[in-house]
Amino acid sequence: MKIKILLVEDDTDFGMILKQYLELEDFDVTWFQNPEDVVTILTSDFNFQIGILDIMMPNIDGFSLSKIILKEKPQFPILFLTAKNQKIDRLTGLKIGADDYIAKPCDPEELILRIKNILKRTSHSTLQMHVKIGDYNLDSEKLLLSHPRGDIRLTIREKDLLLYLLKHNHQMIKRDDILDTLWETNDYFTGRSLDVFISRLRKYFIEDPTIKIQSLRGIGFEIDFPEK
Structure with missing residues (x-):
């Protein structure tokens, strides 16, 4: 078809x-x-x-x-x-x-x-559709990040990035690896875009201080999502 x-x-x-x-x-x-x-x-x-x-x-x-x-x-x-x-x-x-x-x-x-x-x-996602992330629940099919204080509707790009971070939980991830995998290109604009999306994910998880996405200057990000 x-x-x-x-x-x-x-x-x-x-x-x-x-x-x-x-x-x-x-x-x-x-x-x-x-x-x-x-x-x-x-x-x-x-x-x-x-x-x-x-x-x-x-x-x-x-x-x-x-x-x-x-x-x-x-x-x-x-x-x-x-x-x-x-x-x-x-x-x-x-x-x-x-x-x-x-x-x-x-x-x-x-x-x-x-x-x-x-x-x-x-066409496919890398993780199961329903994921528990600290105090949050992710429904990747509905693009919905739920918390007792309110729900957040994700974009496809935000969902893909979040799933990628979850896949590499408790690891240090290089910026280049994220860009090459999700954006499939690596230039100034996509690098800036990645920073925007990381910043937005941090804000989404503000209700749970145990969830951490730390920037390592010039290298990438260190991820720590508690698994409850």
């Missing part, structure tokens, strides 16, 4: 070229030029495996559209297309919970590789 891709790109020429190329690679592509049309199918005909969203679009930009999609489909993987090679675009997309980004005009082979890597990464 072909992988179904949601492509949202308002530029007619680029959208047509990208759709044709993806179809040549045996993907099933549904192309929307108007992001508002995507919103109308979220609760009915939304049966895609991955979304490719342009950032700069009229009415609803890619960031806003991704928030709407992820609210209804929290595990839906998203790759952003950006015409601007600027740090703020990349970090904003990663903070929202997007799985990757690529700048336009993009190299078709690189795009295909990124799509396949995202699909491979999100």
Whole structure:
């Protein structure tokens, strides 16, 4: 069965070229030029495996559209297309919970590789679905981190990072190993993104002081999740 891709790109020429190329690679592509049309199918005909969203679009930009999609489909993987090679675009997309980004005009082979890597990464989880972490409970299928004082809805990237840390509990983990495994690339932007996600996980676990994610400057992180 072909992988179904949601492509949202308002530029007619680029959208047509990208759709044709993806179809040549045996993907099933549904192309929307108007992001508002995507919103109308979220609760009915939304049966895609991955979304490719342009950032700069009229009415609803890619960031806003991704928030709407992820609210209804929290595990839906998203790759952003950006015409601007600027740090703020990349970090904003990663903070929202997007799985990757690529700048336009993009190299078709690189795009295909990124799509396949995202699909491979999100097709299976490395741990059981329900995990006890100190005073917290993680439901990785529902992307839900629960605590008696309240629940936290995780993004896919946060869930993947948390599962990776749990897999290496009571160990020192190198930054490069995390980036190579989860982001499958290692540059300034992904390094900054990793720091953002680590900071967010620390805040999520603030109610249990026995849970520790310590930074080792220039090396990586030391993980200590109590197993109760």
